[in-house]
Amino acid sequence: MISEKMYLILLWIEFGSSVLVFFLLFFISAPYGRFNRKGWGPVIQSRAAWIIMELPAVLMILLAFLFSEPFPGAMALLFLVLWETHYVYRTFIYPLRLRGGQKPFPLLLVVMACLFNIINGTINGYEIFFKNAPSGLYAKWLTDPRFILGVLLFFCGLFIHIRTDARLRELRNNNGNAYQIPRGGWFTWISCPNYLGEIIEWLGWALLTWSWAGLAFALFTISNLGPRALSHHRWYQEHFPDYPPRRRALVPFVL
Numbered sequence: 714m715i716s717e718k719m720y721l722i723l724l725w726i727e728f729g730s731s732v733l734v735f736f737l738l739f740f741i742s743a744p745y746g747r748f749n750r751k752g753w754g755p756v757i758q759s760r761a762a763w764i765i766m767e768l769p770a771v772l773m774i775l776l777a778f779l780f781s782e783p784f785p786g787a788m789a790l791l792f793l794v795l796w797e798t799h800y801v802y803r804t805f806i807y808p809l810r811l812r813g814g815q816k817p818f819p820l821l822l823v824v825m826a827c828l829f830n831i832i833n834g835t836i837n838g839y840e841i842f843f844k845n846a847p848s849g850l851y852a853k854w855l856t857d858p859r860f861i862l863g864v865l866l867f868f869c870g871l872f873i874h875i876r877t878d879a880r881l882r883e884l885r886n887n888n889g890n891a892y893q894i895p896r897g898g899w900f901t902w903i904s905c906p907n908y909l910g911e912i913i914e915w916l917g918w919a920l921l922t923w924s925w926a927g928l929a930f931a932l933f934t935i936s937n938l939g940p941r942a943l944s945h946h947r948w949y950q951e952h953f954p955d956y957p958p959r960r961r962a963l964v965p966f967v968l
């Protein structure tokens with residue numbers, strides 16, 4: 714698939730980008746959704762953008778699995794199923810059910826996200842199907858507390874993520890294109906439970922795969938979605954004078 718040297722280079726690129734993105738996003742909010750604005754070059758419709766930019770994540774890990782030799786085993790198949798559960802949702806189900814899928818989305822962000830997903834899918838695929846596969850770790854791994862806790866976190870995160878995505882969609886179903894204050898469930902405590910769900914999911918993935926690539930991805934997700942959650946929270950407070958004062962941005966009672 715790729716050499717060990719290339720894997721290390723890509724891994725460090727991902728760790729490095731996490732740090733860069735974290736600091737950049739405190740000063741510049743990524744220009745899509747409510748922060749969409751002119752001056753970021755050509756745009757495409759957001760529904761198409763989501764499908765195009767997430768597709769490499771579906772494909773890269775699938776290719777890594779298919780090209781691994783010898784067959785990396787049932788455990789590897791389980792990793793593949795977990796990853797694809799998230800990414801089939803994100804790449805196909807989420808965009809197809811999106812309200813306001815015609816909104817403009819900068820092509821530049823699509824290209825950057827594609828690149829990220831190619832790198833991320835490659836290093837995760839390499840590490841779980843090539844680098845760690847022959848280690849004999851797999852059979853014992855099913856009962857390892859890191860694996861069990863990781864799977865629990867992954868599914869809790871996925872559940873929160875999908876439920877709260879749906880709740881945001883309902884706001885649009887009931888109120889046209891305007892933004893509303895989301896209420897109920899996790900929104901009682903925080904402004905961005907969909908982001909929190911995604912972060913929990915990839916922390917779970919890092920634990921259940923016990924891999925550097927998984928850790929890099931979890932860190933990148935925190936760096937990307939953490940500052941954006943703070944921007945969303947501020948945006949709600951500026952636009953809705955009656956925004957619930959005790960609600961936090963991302964972590965109930967804390968942040």
Ligand code: NDP
Nearest residue numbers: 746747813881884885891892893894895907908911934937
């Ligand atoms: P948002 O929460 O900004 O928006 C999700 C959808 O809900 C959009 O269609 C948005 O419309 C709509 N929406 C949001 N808030 C309201 C509101 N108050 N009233 C009405 N409609 C609302 O999420 P993102 O678009 O940033 O991301 C989508 C998903 O992708 C998230 O679940 C996120 O976790 C995931 N993601 C993951 C990343 C990662 O690094 N792993 C990076 C980026 C996203 P509109 O578009 O018009 O604002």
